[in-house]
Amino acid sequence: MKGYVYILASKRNGTLYTGVTRDLPGRLFEHQNELTPGFTSRYGVKTLVWFEEHDLLTAAIVREKTIKKWPRQWKLNLIEENNPQWEDISWHLMAL
Numbered sequence: 001m002k003g004y005v006y007i008l009a010s011k012r013n014g015t016l017y018t019g020v021t022r023d024l025p026g027r028l029f030e031h032q033n034e035l036t037p038g039f040t041s042r043y044g045v046k047t048l049v050w051f052e053e054h055d056l057l058t059a060a061i062v063r064e065k066t067i068k069k070w071p072r073q074w075k076l077n078l079i080e081e082n083n084p085q086w087e088d089i090s091w092h093l094m095a096l
Contacts, residue, residue, distance in 0.1 A: 003060025005067065006051040007079060010044045012086040016075055017045045020064035022057050025093045048090045050079045 004024040008017045008031060017040050021027040028048055034041040054060040067075065083089060 001057050003054045003057035004051055005054070005060050005064045007049055007067075007075065008040060008045045009047050009049045009079070009086060011047070013076065015043045015045050016072070017043075018064060018067050018075070020057075020060050022060075024051060028090055028093065047086075047088045048093075049083050049086050049088070051089070051092075 001022055003020060003022050005018070005020050006024060006028075008019070008028075009015065017031075019027065030036050031040045032046045040046065052060075052063065054063065067078070079086065
């Protein structure tokens with residue numbers, strides 16, 4: 001079963017949230033519509049700025065835990081490697 005690690009942002013260089021899921025389009029919908037109370041709802045973290053697909057959900061979980069331990073600058077670098085403008089990349093999910 002596939003898994004996805006993702007980073008949401010409130011704005012460029014704003015508040016970040018790193019998560020993991022097996023249904024990225026569904027989970028993003030929940031975040032963007034504030035269907036689950038918590039961190040992302042409280043801080044307006046709704047823009048998908050980075051994600052990574054893994055063949056196994058367990059591998060995605062390990063990667064998420066690793067990224068969560070990183071310094072903030074490493075996360076910013078990860079985002080800016082492929083998304084220097086911090087654009088909403090949720091349109092990529094149409095192919096999932």
